[in-house]
């Protein structure tokens with residue numbers, strides 16, 4: 001029986017995906033965490049923890065180095081909530097262009113019976129502009145950014161994108177009419193609207209700060225539906241004062257953004273649709289089961305892709321540092337245990353590597369000795385023995 005610990009509100013449909021081999025929230029020695037935005041940075045990860053699946057995109061709440069050193073694979077659910085964010089950003093573009101917040105507030109304040117004459121006079125204050133023909137800059141063209149860019153094109157906008165790390169797969173999803181910029185400054189230079197869709201990490205902190213805001217046109221409308229900290233809020237408040245930024249829309253509040261007329265804060269709802277939550281939870285549950293039962297890895301954050309059909313009777317998986325001589329050290333231990341390898345595969349991603357070894361015959365009594373011997377190789381983070389059912 002595998003033990004899963006959940007954090008945050010996980011959609012029931014996702015929890016229902018687990019087979020009867022899984023127990024939820026019954027053990028303090030979990031094999032897996034299924035999480036959303038819970039901050040794990042202050043936690044010591046239990047040694048029992050083999051996998052963390054984040055239902056959603058951002059993994060800035062997961063201590064990635066500590067997880068790797070603990071031998072814990074970390075996954076997210078790429079694209080599971082991208083459509084939800086896209087629809088919200090498109091809604092905000094319309095809200096921004098038509099002064100909808102101010103217009104609705106006006107109507108809420110003027111409820112007198114004979115209001116119609118007054119509104120016919122006052123409504124010119126809320127005249128908007130159309131999105132058709134305006135320019136949107138999209139910073140980050142992954143799952144969310146590409147959908148936003150394509151949808152904005154379909155609204156008749158000019159779209160200019162910036163993403164120096166765009167994967168080849170992601171590039172296929174972007175309409176060819178999206179212009180590519182070579183820097184943030186070039187992307188935002190002629191933009192009426194700027195939206196940012198990058199992960200939060202040490203390279204993207206304050207990605208949009210004073211210099212980037214200064215490169216924008218006066219009266220730009222800015223959207224941060226990525227993470228707090230990617231846009232420098234202090235710089236935005238200054239830029240609002242000078243008229244450089246007309247309005248800032250963000251999903252990530254902080255006290256200094258409260259009660260600012262030119263700032264609209266939503267409570268981190270970008271991915272909060274029923275569909276997205278079901279997608280993320282279901283994908284995360286499937287990822288946990290695949291990893292725990294087969295050791296196969298597809299799109300992990302801290303491990304390379306490695307998928308080998310599990311046809312043999314037994315499988316060893318070894319998560320280890322990406323340093324020379326590991327494969328030979330591992331195979332020496334197997335040879336010393338007199339094991340014949342049926343299949344072996346190894347792959348690396350950055351500083352971490354992963355090895356799968358399938359064997360058909362294994363003496364159960366000596367298997368723990370072999371696991372211990374593999375674990376004693378200094379660069380090894382975790383060894384698992386899986387049995388084919």
Ligand SMILES: NC(=O)c1ccc[n+]([C@@H]2O[C@H](COP(=O)([O-])OP(=O)(O)OC[C@H]3O[C@@H](n4cnc5c(N)ncnc54)[C@H](O)[C@@H]3O)[C@@H](O)[C@H]2O)c1
Nearest residue numbers: 057058140141142143144163165166198199225226270271
């Ligand atoms: N508000 C919400 O509820 C909500 C929902 C989903 C995602 N998000 C946030 O949005 C982020 C993006 O989500 P996604 O699903 O599109 O992720 P993704 O990984 O598919 O795409 C991120 C893109 O950003 C690009 N990128 C990375 N660093 C960059 C940089 N310095 N400059 C420009 N581009 C850069 C990457 O190359 C990648 O293409 C997530 O990491 C998460 O923090 C928020």
Ligand SMILES: O=C(O)[C@H](O)COP(=O)(O)O
Nearest residue numbers: 036037055056057058271
């Ligand atoms: O990164 C994400 O997927 C979003 O920010 C959604 O976060 P949530 O699952 O906490 O709503």
